[in-house]
Amino acid sequence: MPGEAKLLIVDDEPNIRELLSATLRYAGFDVTTAADGREAVQLVERVRPDLVVLDVMLPDMDGFAVAQRLRAGGRRTPVLFLTARDETEHKLTGLGLGDDYVTKPFSLEEVLARIRAVLRRTRGDLDLPTRLQVADLELDEEGRQVWRAGGRVKLSPTEYKLLHYFMVNAGRVLSKAQILDHVWNYDFGGDRNVVESYVSYLRRKIDTVEPRLIHTLRGVGYVLRAPRQ
16 A cells, blocks of 8 residues: 555444444554544544545534535545435435445445545555455455455355455454454344354365365464465
8 A cells, every 4th residue: 555544433432433443453544533523624634534434423413514514624535424324315415425435234344345445546546455365365355256276266245254354354363252243243143153154154165275274263263364384
């Protein structure tokens, strides 16, 4: 990436702010956070972010009003809206004022992919990575395609989200709770064994050749890592 991109995360829910900021910092971004619209407008002037991740529902003014204030002040900072509203009218409003939107509940992988796509368009960062690679396992974020040892691997949407989460966090041990939160957003019907089941599905498609890349740490979680040299 040509220069570490600066992001401003604006959301009044502390858990969402912390989750997004931790994930995006881990992905290599310089992250600042704000809890309301007024603070967001001030920070845009002070920090000059490359992109604002902006919740629509804020306590003092909605995200659309924040974006309008930024535009009125001459700022054309790219905006990615976070919204629980999926009505067509709100989507059109968001796209009219901003550069993209993600509806809640969202997956962190989707937010990360949307951020990278907007930055590629607005900063000209054409060399922002769209392909993740661990050993001979490759994942194309834009085409949502996966290869192992040069052969195409067909995955279901959930299998793809799980693999993407593993590859973004390659070498890092992930607990079942983290995986549930990031891949299923807790929308899994209360069956915590869903993680174990989908890891098993992935192994049948990914680890059909040596070396094995997906490892289980008993009582801790799972990790995707390249073999040690």
